[in-house]
Amino acid sequence: MSDTLESAAALSDADLLEQTVTAVRAAGAALLERFGQVIHYTDRDDLMRALAVNDDAALDILRPRLTQLRPKAGWVEDELDGGALPPGEWWVVDPAEGNVNHLHALPDWAVTATLVRENKSVLTVVHVPLSGETYTALAGAGAHLDGRPLHVSKVADLGLGIVATSQARPDEDEKVVRRIGASITGMLLDALVVRTSVPATLHLANVAAGRVDAFWQFAGARADLLPGALLVTEAGGRISDAQGRPWTPHSESFLAAAPGIHAEAVASLSR
Structure with missing residues (x-):
């Protein structure tokens, strides 16, 4: 086993989460540089090409970094895929969640990465570049926003x-x-x-x-x-x-x- 594989295998899930945050924030910064003007398109093919350009800008950063963290993990980046995953570890990534909003200069978009192990989510990172907010969760260890614990509302009606x-x-x-x-x-x-x-x-x-x-x-x-x-x-x-x-x-x-x-x-x- 190579030094890279040994080092990746030695990472705890908490360490993986921390490094996933770094990767997702970097991808978000790349998309933020592209944000601000409405992208015009004339038909569905034109729209799909514009969406793909954003996806690729983020994936060029996410894929090598996350692959280095878990070299043996599978990779899912089609945001429309559903159903259970095959056995093992998988990165489920949306490089531009809300991509169509990004193209229309609307603020509701993010970058996400989730590590799934035997069809159970182990960790997730959701970064919102425009606000700078980073949401994280680690299975069994709570959810956080920029390090602060998150709790759902207490509404009862x-x-x-x-x-x-x-x-x-x-x-x-x-x-x-x-x-x-x-x-x-x-x-x-x-x-x-x-x-x-x-x-x-x-x-x-x-x-x-x-x-x-x-x-x-x-x-x-x-x-x-x-x-x-x-x-x-x-x-x-x-x-x-x-x-x-x-x-x-x-x-x-x-x-x-x-x-x-x-x-x-x-x-x-x-x-």
Whole structure:
């Protein structure tokens, strides 16, 4: 085994988290240099090329650094992929979470990296370059924002709650789109305020920080749910599908909520 492999194998998960933070922040700085002007596109192909340029700018930094940290880990960077991963370790990365917002000079975008081991999230980093905020979570060791512990809200009445949802992907199946619309209507009746925007990860970071009380989404993918799921869980929140059943990457829905309103949120989304 090479010195690089030996050194990577010797790193604790806490050390891995610290070095992942460094890599993700560096990628965020590269995207920040590209941010500020609306990028115009004329068709879907033009849009996809513009998105790819941002992805590549971040991946050129993330891939070699994270690969050096865990040389044997697999690599997932397609933000629309879902389902369980094969055995072993995997980096699940979204190099430009909220990429379309970046192209439109909107502030809601981030860089994320999550290490998954035997289909369980071990650590995650979510960096928001415009605010400079870095959210981290380590399984069993809590969630933090720039080193400060995070805790979900203590709200116990959905009628007093701020809730949020997100569109999982463009060109969603009509059945899912109608389900999203019905759920928003239900939550408009049951909750205090409903926020709708992309990306999911930033809503989930807000749930973990106690700023938002619940987040739900139909469909979804690993890259937009795994980072936030670990943040919320480690901040004391509850994760399930919309019917209150245990959530897995195969689930058709996702719900993250403060414990005090989880049951009410499930009731609202299940009717």
